[in-house]
Amino acid sequence: MLRENLNDFLGFLAVAREQNFTRAAAKLGVSQSALSHAIRGLEARLGVRLLARTTRSVATTPAGERLLRTIGPRFDQIEAELADLSELRDRPAGMIRITAGEHSAETVLWPALKKLLPTYPDIKVELVVDYGLTDIVAERYDAGVRLGEQVAKDMIAVRIGPDLRMAVVGSPSYFARRPLPKRPQDLTEHNCINIRLPTLGGIYAWEFEKRGRALKVRVDGQLIFTNLALRLNAVRDGLGLAYMTEDQVEADIASGRLIRVLEDWCAPFAGYHLYYPSRRQPTPAFAVLVEALRYRTR
Missing domain, CATH: 3.40.190.10 (Periplasmic binding protein-like II)
Known part of the structure; x- marks a missing residue:
């Protein structure tokens, strides 16, 4: 095997595992065009097609799948052995x-x-x-x-x-217009700032527990976020109620910037x-x- 093939094999493994040239190139720290050129060269030298490319996806051919199964573990083993040398x-x-x-x-x-x-x-x-x-x-x-x-x-x-604990909070300006919820079910009448989590494939249902009774409430509102900072900004600006970890809002609660509700329904968890x-x-x-x-x- 020619030595220049080694980097090309590593490039092939990255694309085969990511099934995407852009992600593989980013992982390897090379340009997408350079990676594509290297794999075309590898295919030409081996005389077989390794990857089936479309405008939307990349998949291994039967030859590519066989190569992935045979050389992938060996390269992983070499990488692990090199990492083990750090013990010295x-x-x-x-x-x-x-x-x-x-x-x-x-x-x-x-x-x-x-x-x-x-x-x-x-x-x-x-x-x-x-x-x-x-x-x-x-x-x-x-x-x-x-x-x-x-x-x-x-x-x-x-x-x-x-251990962590959740907190339901809203701003004084929000509660000036809305009554404080007394129980989790009351949240369905409020403008709530929702969270979308990919692990659930959709909107997260707020979880509560009191004296061993667990309850999930699917809330509704004008805003849906996937990050923490925007949720915190929105609740501070009076745009709805937020469901945050206690440590994120404890300073705002202490200063009066936010008001906590349903505290007795928020139990600690691992x-x-x-x-x-x-x-x-x-x-x-x-x-x-x-x-x-x-x-x-x-």
């Missing part, structure tokens, strides 16, 4: 890829990373903010962050944050956990990160 270094080193939601990234991961990374300059972290329940094995992440109740049983889970495959052999760099994130009650 004086300092932990290497790239760690993590997928997490926006709230956990801001409140748990970032505070730990900004303290850790200056101490370990050879550790690199790629943090991808994603609300989907990503398959970290298929997407080749080292770890993910989810709420404790969402972690699969075959994963190792490390608690990295305290906080964030870092999770990764049980068969994964942690590198020194990953082990350092886990210890930096591990939650310790104070």
Whole structure:
């Protein structure tokens, strides 16, 4: 095998796994045109078509699927062996890829990373903010962050944050026009700021619990968001009621900028956990990160 084929094989693996030239090129740090040219050259040298391209998708041909099955695991093994060599270094080193939601990234991961990374300059972290329940094995992440109740049983889970609690809040200007809800069902009469989560395939139903009684309420309103900052801005501006984690709005509640309702219906629940495959052999760099994130009650 010619040595120049190696990079082309890596390019093919990236496209085959992503099923998309744009995402594969971004992952490899090359231009889409250069990647496409490299794979065409690889196909010409091998004398077979590896990818079936359309205007909307990319799929492997039978030859491409066979090549993916045979060389993919071998390249993964080489990559893992190279990562293991970091054990011989004086300092932990290497790239760690993590997928997490926006709230956990801001409140748990970032505070730990900004303290850790200056101490370990050879550790690199790629943090991808994603609300989907990503398959970290298929997407080749080292770890993910989810709420404790969402972690699969075959994963190792490390608690990295305290229990959480939700809060329903509205501004004084909003409640000047509307009565305070006394029970969750009253929310159907209010203008609520909704959340769309890809894990649910639609609008999130607000969850409540009181004395063991669980309740989900599908609310309605003029606004639907997928990010935290816009939801917080909207509720502060009096455009509706919001369902936020307690830590996001506690300062606004204390200052009187927001009013909390239905507090007795918002029970604590398991906080964030870092999770990764049980068969994964942690590198020194990953082990350092886990210890930096591990939650310790104070």
